[in-house]
Amino acid sequence: MRRILALVMIAMVGMVFSFYINYQVQSGDTIYSISKGFGIPIPVLLDWNPDVSISNLKIGQKLKIPFVPGIMYKPVKTIALSTLSKLFFVDPEEILAVNPSIGSTISAGKEVFVPVGKVNTSFTQLADFIWPVYGSISSEFGWRIHPIYNKNMFHTGIDIKADTGTPVFASRSGKVKYAGWKSGYGNLIIIDHGNGIETYYAHLSKINVYVGLYVEKGDFIARVGSTGTSTGPNLHFEVRKNDQTNDPVAYLPRTNTYVMRRVLSE
């Protein structure tokens, strides 16, 4: 309740100003100290400030800092508030609280501020891994006719269909091992979860983490895209154990009300 009240107060400020303040980088600041000081996770800061380089913050540089952890989302097509809330795994009320005028549908191209805090909390206690993105599975793990190369190839993960800009969340806690371009994968994040287990998030339009950063299960880390060898916006998601690819579905919660599996007979 207190959180909702705080969000309403921010919404009132937001109507007059905006959802963020401009902060000028001071001597001694690091992205870590700014994140700590404002209580905004590093991936959220990086999403707001695409030009910021972790190793090269400049004194006097202006950063956008949101009042609460949250990111701007611009739907590519008109969507219902209820769908938007699923993309972020938050309650619709939390989105309404900061965007009181949006109503029950959001027009394509209209920017909405969406809080991201501890997302996916309904699954964090129950599941070891969580679904990294809301969408439906458009391609399963295993042998398939490759949609671009048109020959039988092994699909090393699952593809979850989602619009460009859809938030991607860490499926499990761990340390970022890779964050950058990789042939075929396009923009790729690899998270090392220990005991030889890694998760891969590919074709991203935006990477909001860097090598060495520790992320927790459910943390916002990136945005869906179509980079690399891809036929359209989707998240290619892999689970590897000792560098062997496994069917990610075997690790993910089965009773998930948000992510719909494609019916195999379709």
Ligand SMILES: [Zn+2]
């Ligand atoms: Zn794929």
